[in-house]
Amino acid sequence: MSYSGHILPPCRWQYCAIQPALPLWKQIIEEDHRRFIIPSNMASRKSSSKRQANKDKYSVLLPTYNERENLPLIVWLLVKYFGESGYDYEIIVIDDGSPDGTLQVAQQLQGIYGAHRVLLRPREKKLGLGTAYIHGIKHATGNFIIIMDADLSHHPKFIPEFIQKQKEGGFDVVSGTRYSGNGGVYGWDLRRKLISRGANFLTQVLLRPGASDLTGSFRLYKKEVLEQLVDRCVSKGYVFQMEMIVRARQLGYSIGEVPISFVDRVYGESKLGGNEIVSFLKGLLTLFATT
Amino acid sequence: MTKLLEWLLGVSVVVTAWGLLTFDLLDLKVPQVYREVVWPMPVYLLVVFGCYSIATVGYRVATFNDCEEAAQELQAQIKEAKLDLKKKGLKF
Ligand SMILES: Nc1nc2c(ncn2[C@@H]2O[C@H](COP(=O)(O)OP(=O)(O)O)[C@@H](O)[C@H]2O)c(=O)[nH]1
Ligand SMILES: [Mg+2]
Numbered sequence: 001m002s003y004s005g006h007i008l009p010p011c012r013w014q015y016c017a018i019q020p021a022l023p024l025w026k027q028i029i030e031e032d033h034r035r036f037i038i039p040s041n042m043a044s045r046k047s048s049s050k051r052q053a054n055k056d057k058y059s060v061l062l063p064t065y066n067e068r069e070n071l072p073l074i075v076w077l078l079v080k081y082f083g084e085s086g087y088d089y090e091i092i093v094i095d096d097g098s099p100d101g102t103l104q105v106a107q108q109l110q111g112i113y114g115a116h117r118v119l120l121r122p123r124e125k126k127l128g129l130g131t132a133y134i135h136g137i138k139h140a141t142g143n144f145i146i147i148m149d150a151d152l153s154h155h156p157k158f159i160p161e162f163i164q165k166q167k168e169g170g171f172d173v174v175s176g177t178r179y180s181g182n183g184g185v186y187g188w189d190l191r192r193k194l195i196s197r198g199a200n201f202l203t204q205v206l207l208r209p210g211a212s213d214l215t216g217s218f219r220l221y222k223k224e225v226l227e228q229l230v231d232r233c234v235s236k237g238y239v240f241q242m243e244m245i246v247r248a249r250q251l252g253y254s255i256g257e258v259p260i261s262f263v264d265r266v267y268g269e270s271k272l273g274g275n276e277i278v279s280f281l282k283g284l285l286t287l288f289a290t291t
Numbered sequence: 292m293t294k295l296l297e298w299l300l301g302v303s304v305v306v307t308a309w310g311l312l313t314f315d316l317l318d319l320k321v322p323q324v325y326r327e328v329v330w331p332m333p334v335y336l337l338v339v340f341g342c343y344s345i346a347t348v349g350y351r352v353a354t355f356n357d358c359e360e361a362a363q364e365l366q367a368q369i370k371e372a373k374l375d376l377k378k379k380g381l382k383f
Contacts, residue, residue, distance in 0.1 A: 072373075072381055073372045109381070111380075155365065183356065184355060184356025184357060185355065186361055187362070188355075190352070194348070197355065200351075201344060201348050206294060208294075261356070263358060263365055266366075266369070287294075289295045291294060
């Protein structure tokens with residue numbers, strides 16, 4: 001990875017104010033590099049052995065696209081629950097050039113909670129969820145990674161439970177599940193429940209994946225495990241989530257589960273949708289034939 | 292082995308067993324009564340599996356938890372968060 005911020009003369013930043021401004025996402029990348037990446041890399045090299053010895057750190061990846069209303073709330077909740085449980089953490093916001101100004105809101109949040117808690121790793125345009133995770137992982141400094149949606153359908157209150165579960169069983173992956181125990185959903189009509197349960201049953205029969213919720217995307221991974229999995233996964237959309245779990249099993253990783261309640265998004269709209277059923281079936285059959 | 296191959300293997304084992312018995316391909320002198328029972332077996336199995344599937348999915352749909360409380364809790368927290376964030380200077 002090459003950052004041009006390095007080699008440019010320092011006076012460049014004075015020009016910026018006069019010249020037509022760089023797009024915000026680019027400003028943030030360059031500025032962040034100058035201010036934070038270099039010092040934090042140096043700092044972590046010195047203290048990493050100490051940190052690994054006695055302290056785990058959790059990097060939460062929040063991919064966002066038009067989530068200006070949800071982002072402050074999810075960050076607030078994350079800060080609340082991490083604060084109460086006392087684990088070390090960072091929140092990495094990966095915004096794909098949302099036209100609604102999500103990134104400006106994220107900047108404000110960074111101002112409020114500090115640049116070591118809220119990291120901005122924006123990209124120029126909408127490049128999809130899968131690559132957003134890859135992009136986020138590259139910048140994560142934690143030894144565990146938590147993946148969740150930013151639309152409040154995944155509640156941060158479950159994260160301490162995920163962490164507890166992981167510690168209990170030494171799991172490589174801990175997956176939230178809507179389908180077992182006290183897990184469940186809110187705001188779903190009968191049709192949606194039927195489709196969801198039917199699709200899940202079919203998946204269980206065909207793939208026997210050893211996990212009850214394959215399409216959910218609220219999960220905790222050991223960082224190196226996630227890197228391995230992401231390398232191997234080829235699907236797009238939320239078939240990606242299915243593939244991650246199936247491949248995890250294939251590679252012999254252990255999977256723990258925590259029941260979660262999934263509350264439909266209150267603000268904004270879903271970006272997937274469309275031909276969800278068709279793409280689900282295609283993905284399922286592909287996995288069926290190839291794994 | 293892929294899941295597809297596992298399935299093909301399973302299905303071919305069943306089909307072979309069924310063929311051997313129904314048509315007595317190995318000349319085992321399988322009594323007529325047995326052959327009459329085995330002959331429609333695949334259809335029975337399919338029907339049973341279909342019923343099992345429908346019953347299971349139906350039961351799971353009916354018992355799918357509605358997280359009313361979680362939704363209410365979230366609403367309350369959203370209010371609290373908005374107030375607090377405003378205090379901290381966030382402009383929505
Ligand atoms: N960075 C990025 N985030 C995305 C993209 N598509 C969706 N998201 C985010 O991914 C999460 C899940 O998306 P959502 O539309 O809620 O999908 P659904 O829950 O399956 O309906 C949300 O936080 C979105 O803002 C994308 O292309 N890039
Ligand atoms: Mg969603």
